Amino acid sequence: MYIIKITEETQSWLVAICLYEEQYLAYMESLSDEVYAKASFFEIEMETFPFVVIENTDISHQLDSYFGISTLEALQDCIETLRDEKNPGQKEPYFKYYYIDEDYFQVNPDQNYMLFLRHTEVTNDFLEKPYVISVFHEEIDKYVTNYDVNGLDKLFEQTKSTHSSKLEKEDLAINGYDSLFWKMYYDYNSDKLTEKGIQCLLPMVEKMEILHDEKRWKNRSYALHIVFETACMNKSETVFPLFRETLEAYDNYLISHPEDKLEIHRLAYLIYRMMIEREPENALLYWENSIVEIKKAIVFNPEKASWVSFLELLYYPFEKDDISRMQTEELNRFNIEIKKLEKERGSVLAYKIALGYQDMKEFMQWKKIENVFPENAAFQWAEKALAYMPEEISRTGLYECAEFFSKTGTNMSRVDFLEKAISLYEQALKTDENNFLEIFYIVTILREIAGIYLQNNQQSLADDAIIQARLMFENNIEKVKSNPSLNLRYAEYLEFCYTYSGNINKPSLSELKSVAEEIEVQSEGFYSYPYGMLTCIALLEGNEAEAILQATKSLILHELCAKATFLDLFKQFKDSQYNQLKAFLDETILFIEEVEENYYYNPELSWEKLNKMSNEALTVYWEKRKEEIRNRPPFDTE
Numbered sequence: 001m002y003i004i005k006i007t008e009e010t011q012s013w014l015v016a017i018c019l020y021e022e023q024y025l026a027y028m029e030s031l032s033d034e035v036y037a038k039a040s041f042f043e044i045e046m047e048t049f050p051f052v053v054i055e056n057t058d059i060s061h062q063l064d065s066y067f068g069i070s071t072l073e074a075l076q077d078c079i080e081t082l083r084d085e086k087n088p089g090q091k092e093p094y095f096k097y098y099y100i101d102e103d104y105f106q107v108n109p110d111q112n113y114m115l116f117l118r119h120t121e122v123t124n125d126f127l128e129k130p131y132v133i134s135v136f137h138e139e140i141d142k143y144v145t146n147y148d149v150n151g152l153d154k155l156f157e158q159t160k161s162t163h164s165s166k167l168e169k170e171d172l173a174i175n176g177y178d179s180l181f182w183k184m185y186y187d188y189n190s191d192k193l194t195e196k197g198i199q200c201l202l203p204m205v206e207k208m209e210i211l212h213d214e215k216r217w218k219n220r221s222y223a224l225h226i227v228f229e230t231a232c233m234n235k236s237e238t239v240f241p242l243f244r245e246t247l248e249a250y251d252n253y254l255i256s257h258p259e260d261k262l263e264i265h266r267l268a269y270l271i272y273r274m275m276i277e278r279e280p281e282n283a284l285l286y287w288e289n290s291i292v293e294i295k296k297a298i299v300f301n302p303e304k305a306s307w308v309s310f311l312e313l314l315y316y317p318f319e320k321d322d323i324s325r326m327q328t329e330e331l332n333r334f335n336i337e338i339k340k341l342e343k344e345r346g347s348v349l350a351y352k353i354a355l356g357y358q359d360m361k362e363f364m365q366w367k368k369i370e371n372v373f374p375e376n377a378a379f380q381w382a383e384k385a386l387a388y389m390p391e392e393i394s395r396t397g398l399y400e401c402a403e404f405f406s407k408t409g410t411n412m413s414r415v416d417f418l419e420k421a422i423s424l425y426e427q428a429l430k431t432d433e434n435n436f437l438e439i440f441y442i443v444t445i446l447r448e449i450a451g452i453y454l455q456n457n458q459q460s461l462a463d464d465a466i467i468q469a470r471l472m473f474e475n476n477i478e479k480v481k482s483n484p485s486l487n488l489r490y491a492e493y494l495e496f497c498y499t500y501s502g503n504i505n506k507p508s509l510s511e512l513k514s515v516a517e518e519i520e521v522q523s524e525g526f527y528s529y530p531y532g533m534l535t536c537i538a539l540l541e542g543n544e545a546e547a548i549l550q551a552t553k554s555l556i557l558h559e560l561c562a563k564a565t566f567l568d569l570f571k572q573f574k575d576s577q578y579n580q581l582k583a584f585l586d587e588t589i590l591f592i593e594e595v596e597e598n599y600y601y602n603p604e605l606s607w608e609k610l611n612k613m614s615n616e617a618l619t620v621y622w623e624k625r626k627e628e629i630r631n632r633p634p635f636d637t638e
Contacts, residue, residue: 012061013112050101093121099138173211265297307356350384484522525607
C-alpha cells in the first residue's frame with residue numbers, strides 16, 4: 001500500500017492512499033513543485049482493503065507517528081484497552097480513525113480535505129458504546145453517511161445468516177436504520193426528502209422492528225405521519241386507511257413513550273387538522289377533535305404546548321358556518337378558563353400565549369389571510385408578557401424571548417418592549433464570554449429606539465440611544481475586533497455616526513479609514529463593503545483617483561457579485577461633481593448589464609496577489625479581465 005502525506009506549519013493530511021505503485025507514481029507526478037516540497041511518501045506492508053488510518057490528535061502533527069495504519073482487529077484491541085484505562089474527565093478525543101475500503105486520491109492536494117472525510121472520534125462517549133469495530137460496524141456507518149438504504153438492507157439480509165448476534169442486530173437497528181431514519185425525518189421537515197425517500201421510511205421501521213423483535217411505535221408514528229401527510233397533498237385514495245392506522249400508532253406510541261405526551265397530542269392535532277380540508281363534509285368533527293388534542297397538550301404542560309396551533313383553530317377563517325359558530329363558543333370558553341390558568345402560572349403563560357399570537361400573525365401573513373388577526377387580543381397579551389422575567393431558560397429560549405420583544409417593539413414602536421429585548425440580550429452576553437452576536441443585536445435595537453425618539457421629536461433621547469450603541473461596541477471592542485463580521489458592523493455604525501445630525505461625538509475620517517482597512521485585511525478581501533467605504537472616504541478627502549482605485553479593487557475581487565455596491569455608489573454620486581468617478585461608474589454598470597446574463601463567478605486574482613500590484617497594474621488588469629469575461633464560453637454544467 002502506498003501513501004502520500006502533506007505537512008505544513010499548522011497541520012498535516014493525507015492526499016493519496018492506493019494499492020498499486022503505478023497509481024502512486026502518477027499522482028506523485030501530478031503534484032506541483034510547491035506541494036511536492038511539503039510531501040512525504042510511504043510504502044507500507046498492508047496489502048488489502050479494508051483497514052483504518054489513525055490520526056493521533058494528541059501529538060504533534062509534524063511527527064511521522066501522527067498518522068498510523070492499523071487493522072480493524074488491532075483497533076478493537078486498542079479500544080478495549082482504552083475502556084479499561086480511560087480518563088473520566090477527558091473531553092477531547094483520544095484519537096480519530098478513518099475506515100479505508102478503497103483507493104483515496106484528493107483532487108486538490110494543496111488543501112486539507114481530510115476534514116470532510118468520514119471519520120470517527122474516539123471519545124469517552126464512544127467508549128461507553130459496546131459495539132465491536134468490524135467491517136460490519138463500519139459499513140453501517142458508511143451507508144448511513146451516504147444515505148444508502150439499499151446498503152443497510154444488504155446488511156440486514158446478512159443478519160439472517162452471518163451477522164446474527166444480538167449486539168450486531170442492535171448495531172444495525174440503532175446505528176443504521178434508526179440513525180438514518182431521523183436524518184431523513186429532518187430532511188423531510190426541511191423539504192429535502194424525495195418521494196423515493198418517503199417510500200423507504202415504513203420498510204426501514206419494519207426492519208428495525210424485526211431486529212429489535214418488538215414494535216418501534218415512535219419511529220412508526222413519525223413514518224406514518226409523513227406518509228399520511230404526503231397522501232393528503234397528493235389527494236390519494238389511501239388517506240382514510242392511513243388516517244386510522246396513524247391514529248392507532250399514536251395510541252401505542254403514548255403507551256410506550258408517555259414522556260412524549262406533548263408531542264403525540266401535537267401530531268394527532270395535525271392529522272385531524274389536515275382532514276378538515278381533505279373531507280369537508282365532516283370538517284366540524286375533525287375540527288372538534290383537533291381542539292381536543294391541542295387542549296390535552298395545554299392541560300398537560302401549558303408552558304410548552306403549541307399555543308399557536310390552538311389560536312389558529314380559533315381564528316382561521318374556515319369555510320363552514322358550523323365551525324365559525326364553534327370557534328366563537330370555544331373562544332368564549334377560552335377567555336373564561338384562561339383566567340384561572342393565568343393566575344396559577346403567572347407571566348410565563350402570558351408570554352407563551354403572546355408568542356403564540358405573534359407566530360399566528362406570521363402564519364396568516366404567509367397565507368395572505370387578511371382582516372382576521374385579533375390585534376387587540378394580541379396586544380393585551382403582549383403587554384402582560386412584559387412582566388415575564390426568564391430565569392431557568394435555554395439559550396435558544398432566551399433568544400426566542402428576546403426576538404419576541406424586539407419584533408413587538410418594532411411593530412408597535414414601543415420603546416419599553418425594545419428595552420426588554422436589550423435586557424435579555426445583555427443577559428445572554430453575560431452568560432457566555434464567547435457570545436458576540438448579542439452586541440450587534442443590542443446596537444440594532446438602540447438604533448430603532450433612536451428612530452422612534454426622532455419620530456416623536458425627542459432629539460436628546462435619540463442622541464442618548466446612539467451614544468449607548470457606540471458604547472456597546474467600544475465596551476466590547478476586543479470581541480468586536482476579533483470577529484471580521486462584527487467588526488464590519490462596527491464600521492457600518494461608525495459610518496452612520498459620521499453622517500448623523502444629532503449631538504454626538506462623531507468619528508474622524510482617519511478612524512473610518514483605519515477600521516475599513518482593518519476589515520479588508522481581516523477578511524482577506526472577502527467583503528466588498530470596505531472598498532465602498534474607502535471609495536467614499538477618498539472622495540471626502542478630495543482624491544477621486546484613489547476612489548476609483550478602491551472601486552477597481554472590489555471589481556477585481558468580487559466582479560459582478562459587487563453589483564449592489566456599485567448601484568448604491570452610482571445613486572449616491574450621480575448628481576455630484578465627481579465626473580471621473582461618475583464616468584467610471586457609468587461604464588462599470590453598463591459592463592455588468594452587458595455580461596450578467598451568462599456570467600459566473602470565477603475570479604483569477606487573489607487578494608494576496610492584488611496587494612502586491614501597483615495602482616497602474618490593477619487598472620490594466622481590470623481592463624484585461626473585462627475582455628476575458630466578455631469572451632469566455634458559457635459555464636458547462638454537464
